[in-house]
Amino acid sequence: MGDTSFALIDGNSFYCACERVFDPSLKDRPVIVLSNNDGCAVARTPEAKALGIKMGAPYFKIRDLCDKERVAVFSSNYALYGDMSARMNAIYRDVAPEVEIYSIDESFLSLGIIPPHERVTFSRDLRAKVLKWTGIPTCVGIGPTKTLAKLANHIAKSNSGLGGVCDLTSAEERKYWLPRVAISEVWGVGAASQRKLAQMGVKTASCLASLDSSVARKLMTVVGEKTVLELRGVSCLALEAVAPQRKGCAVTRSFGRKVTQLSDMLEAVATHATRGAEKLRRHGLEAGHITVFMHTSPFAEGPPHSASRTVHFPEPTADTIDLIRATGRAVKDIFRPGYGYAKSGIIMEDLVEAGSSPRSLFDTRDREKSEALMQAYDAINQRFGRGSVTAASAAAKDSTWQTKFEMCSPRYTTVLEDLPQAIARVHSKG
DNA sequence: TCTGGGGTCCTAGGACCC
DNA sequence: TCTGGGGTCCTAGGACCC
Numbered sequence: 001m002g003d004t005s006f007a008l009i010d011g012n013s014f015y016c017a018c019e020r021v022f023d024p025s026l027k028d029r030p031v032i033v034l035s036n037n038d039g040c041a042v043a044r045t046p047e048a049k050a051l052g053i054k055m056g057a058p059y060f061k062i063r064d065l066c067d068k069e070r071v072a073v074f075s076s077n078y079a080l081y082g083d084m085s086a087r088m089n090a091i092y093r094d095v096a097p098e099v100e101i102y103s104i105d106e107s108f109l110s111l112g113i114i115p116p117h118e119r120v121t122f123s124r125d126l127r128a129k130v131l132k133w134t135g136i137p138t139c140v141g142i143g144p145t146k147t148l149a150k151l152a153n154h155i156a157k158s159n160s161g162l163g164g165v166c167d168l169t170s171a172e173e174r175k176y177w178l179p180r181v182a183i184s185e186v187w188g189v190g191a192a193s194q195r196k197l198a199q200m201g202v203k204t205a206s207c208l209a210s211l212d213s214s215v216a217r218k219l220m221t222v223v224g225e226k227t228v229l230e231l232r233g234v235s236c237l238a239l240e241a242v243a244p245q246r247k248g249c250a251v252t253r254s255f256g257r258k259v260t261q262l263s264d265m266l267e268a269v270a271t272h273a274t275r276g277a278e279k280l281r282r283h284g285l286e287a288g289h290i291t292v293f294m295h296t297s298p299f300a301e302g303p304p305h306s307a308s309r310t311v312h313f314p315e316p317t318a319d320t321i322d323l324i325r326a327t328g329r330a331v332k333d334i335f336r337p338g339y340g341y342a343k344s345g346i347i348m349e350d351l352v353e354a355g356s357s358p359r360s361l362f363d364t365r366d367r368e369k370s371e372a373l374m375q376a377y378d379a380i381n382q383r384f385g386r387g388s389v390t391a392a393s394a395a396a397k398d399s400t401w402q403t404k405f406e407m408c409s410p411r412y413t414t415v416l417e418d419l420p421q422a423i424a425r426v427h428s429k430g
Numbered sequence: 431t432c433t434g435g436g437g438t439c440c441t442a443g444g445a446c447c448c
Numbered sequence: 449t450c451t452g453g454g455g456t457c458c459t460a461g462g463a464c465c466c
Contacts, residue, residue, distance in 0.1 A: 035452035042452075060450035103448045190446050221458055250454055299451055
């Protein structure tokens with residue numbers, strides 16, 4: 001048995017890198033990818049960062065700069081990023097005994113069975129393979145705990161001399177690097193904890209590692225206590241190779257334009273409910289209750305309004321019609337005329353595996369009928385594309401409320417018409 | 431005059447993550 | 449004009465019970 005050892009591998013400027021894979025003209029050009037509704041910059045290449053474009057910068061504030069500097073700007077293309085992510089994880093699963101997919105571009109690998117002196121070479125080989133097979137550049141951090149592996153990854157990213165790999169396995173390496181990293185870079189330390197820690201003079205990762213763990217607990221709950229121990233090399237967070245059953249499932253969107261009419265709000269929420277029910281069925285789940293919310297923009301001048309309503313189902317369901325009915329009633333109850341709403345959403349909770357809950361004696365719905373209808377519905381949309389059939393209340397092709405995606409690249413890898421074309425010229429020798 | 435105490439469950443809100 | 453979406457975990461405090 002080896003000791004505990006983790007690697008954290010992630011894509012560099014991942015969304016931007018995905019765009020570059022399929023458009024070589026973006027090489028060396030600054031690239032950014034925007035959040036939903038073309039709201040803020042959520043991914044930037046080093047060239048874009050060098051122009052001063054900050055993480056989360058609202059697009060309308062940086063648009064002029066982007067035009068002037070010929071920044072390539074993209075809406076989020078989740079079909080593309082999700083597919084590239086799956087390709088990377090397939091490679092990890094090939095080379096590591098256990099893989100935990102932590103986010104769309106980050107995975108933890110267990111390296112315990114690899115001898116300590118071979119871990120850096122292993123990581124360099126892995127980076128090379130991922131680059132060759134997917135086109136995505138990565139960095140790898142290695143450590144005896146997940147928190148140290150995350151920290152090592154950050155160090156690898158910000159010190160180009162390390163060749164994309166940093167190993168914090170040894171105490172000497174940690175003694176060198178931890179005083180050079182600010183607490184804001186430590187996994188689990190957010191703005192609130194940063195403020196409290198700074199007041200006590202704790203400013204670097206090494207300071208935090210030597211903080212009394214009971215003090216850390218008082219300041220940042222048990223989560224912070226674990227962070228301190230992990231920084232010392234005591235593993236408190238295990239690799240989760242099997243994703244635990246999810247607790248909730250949400251569909252929320254900002255509107256392309258402010259919504260003032262009840263009819264538009266009903267249509268938007270019915271569309272969320274439709275998407276939500278599809279999501280539940282795809283995961284084989286049913287929801288016990290659903291919450292609808294809507295609110296005005298926190299940045300707007302006018303009077304604010306925020307409201308939510310939770311509806312409990314008589315028994316768990318993933319039926320589109322059930323969800324639309326429940327959310328429709330809730331919307332009518334909480335909608336206030338006279339406000340310009342910026343966002344609405346649904347949150348489904350109390351999730352159970354489909355069919356696992358005992359049937360209610362008094363349930364009057366015909367479950368078999370509902371399940372058959374939903375199966376047919378999903379099959380048609382699978383075959384002919386999302387939205388081919390839909391509930392009348394959710395039908396909306398060109399509604400004013402639709403979220404903006406005005407600069408989306410093609411779905412290169414998941415939609416046939418969008419496949420990139422390669423042209424090979426064959427010269428025959430006469 | 432003087433009015434318990436301890437347990438469970440649920441929810442809202444905060445903090446954090448990418 | 450224009451500021452994302454989708455998660456997790458922890459804690460405090462109220463409701464309720466005996």
